[in-house]
Structures are given as structure tokens and as C-alpha cells.
Amino acid sequence: MAIQVSMKVNGNAVTAEIDPRTLLVQFLRENLSLTGTHVGCDTSQCGACTVIVNGNAVKSCSALAAQFQGAEVTTIEGVAGPNGELHPMQAAFKECHGLQCGFCTPGMIMCAIDLVKRYPDVAERDVREQLKGNMCRCTGYHNIVKAVQLGAANMKGA
Template sequence: MQLSLKVNGKAVQAEVEPRLLLVDFIRQHLRLTGTHVGCDTSQCGACTVLANGMAIKACSALAAQFQGAEITTIEGIGAADGSLHPMQEAFRSCHGLQCGFCTPGMVMNAIDLVQRCPNADEKTIREQLDGNICRCTGYHNIVKAVQAGAAGMQAASQAQAQPALQGA
């Protein structure tokens, strides 16, 4: 089947098998290997990407389900100049990663969480990240990173709004 969608802001078209998983499309067809395959059963969350702004586990979704959708992978969240997304920077500065295998999925889920619940407390963050497993048990620093990332995302959003307000 012919698949047309946007991945990280770029239009993508490909001929794919109807049973092709989204994670395999991302990794094999597009060569975006930051989206990891950890369990193949949607238990670990390493494959989490944003589909139309919402976190999904790409190992349990068919690529065909996303015809016309906008997919964002870990490779698509940084700025054009190479600077990190505020959530990535928070994971780095708060030591919210150890081996790094879970980190892309954790960051993508955290971005969705903050967009839905910008002032989440520790309990809510832990509950919302329940579907992302860190085998290195770095959860304490991951929670701190999500809180710092939320503050960074809010600051970035306010900074973007400032020039618009000044020009009005």
C-alpha cells in the first residue's frame, strides 16, 4: 500500500506492506534509529513517538494506521541549530539517563505529559511514565528531569510569545 505522512516535519511517501509496524517503518525505511525496540509487546515504552502530538508506542501500531498523520521522533524535537529540546536538556542536566536505551521513549512520553499536564506533581509524573521502563532504575532523576523539562518548555513557550507581544 502507498503510505503518505509527515515525519519530523517532512513529507514522506513509501510503498509498505499493510502489516508493517510503525516502529519498523521509522527504523528500517526512514533510518531514524533513535526510536528503540525493546520488547516488541508495548510493555517497555522504548519505541514511544508522538503521533499528531500524542505519545504512542510504535511497536504496537501499524504504519498504515498513520496515513496522513504527523509523526515526531526523538530526532525531530531538537532545534534546527542543533540545540536540544528543553526536555532533552533537562534529562542531560538532571542525570535522567544512565545507559540511555529508554531515554528517547521516556523523553517523548514526558513531552506529551507536560503538554497535557504542565504542572504535574511527582505522583502524577510517576503514574504517567508507568508505561516506560528504565532498567537502570533511574526513576528518581527521571522525575526530576521531567519537572525541570516542564519548566524549560514553559520558559521556551513564553520566550516565543514575547516577540509577538512586543510587535503588537
């Protein structure tokens, strides 16, 4: 018994027939081929699957796609500019070496964009507190925190 789901993803209207049990992350990866959103733990513990839904960060591995009927979803593929220029947060992660293997990076960036939208002058302590739901097994977080703070400063100027 399939259901129809319609939403805007990265500014594009999409409609699909899906199994009602389809998770948002599955819909994005399998139906729309947006594989930048990663599946890390399947239990919303690691944050690799974070996307922005209606302006707020959401862990897409623990939410059904059907819950977002009519929503506006932004994935990591949708944050760069129209000519491929990096979003200020993406550029900051690159400049500060806020990644190593890169697996957690899309979720970190999406969470950081949401964080900075809510707290434009975010302090180091707050970055560490707010990103605690996103796990990185490579970097030790020091450069990620620096990247978020640089991204926040760059987002003000964008």
C-alpha cells in the first residue's frame, strides 16, 4: 500500500509514491539520489543524516518521509550557490580543516547552519554544546568548532 508524498527539496517540487514506512533519509537517498545525506547509526545518535526542514535541523533517519508532506527540505546538495560556490559554512569547514574522512561533515554543516541562524554570535562553548548530537570519529572537534565560528562570521557577511 503505497502513499503519495510531495515536498520541496532543495527548491524543487518532488512527488513520489512510497511505502508509508519510508524514512526521510531513505526517500532522499533512494528516491531522489541525494546521497550527501548519510546514514550513520539509524538511531538519530550520530547526526550524519541531518537536513534542514522548514528552517530547522532534523535528523532524517528517525523521521518518516510522510511526516513532511508539503515541507521545504534542504540537503547538503542544496546549500551551495547556483554556480557551485560554497556556502560560507562549507567554505569555513574547508578553510579550517574541519573534516577528515568527511562522513559526518554534511550533517555537521547542516546542524551548524541551523545553529548560526539561531545564534549568529555563537561562542565556542555554545558550539560544543549545540553540536553534541553530531558525532565525529576523526577530528576531535577542535577544527570543527573553529569552522563553525568562522562560518558564523562569514554568514554575517554573505
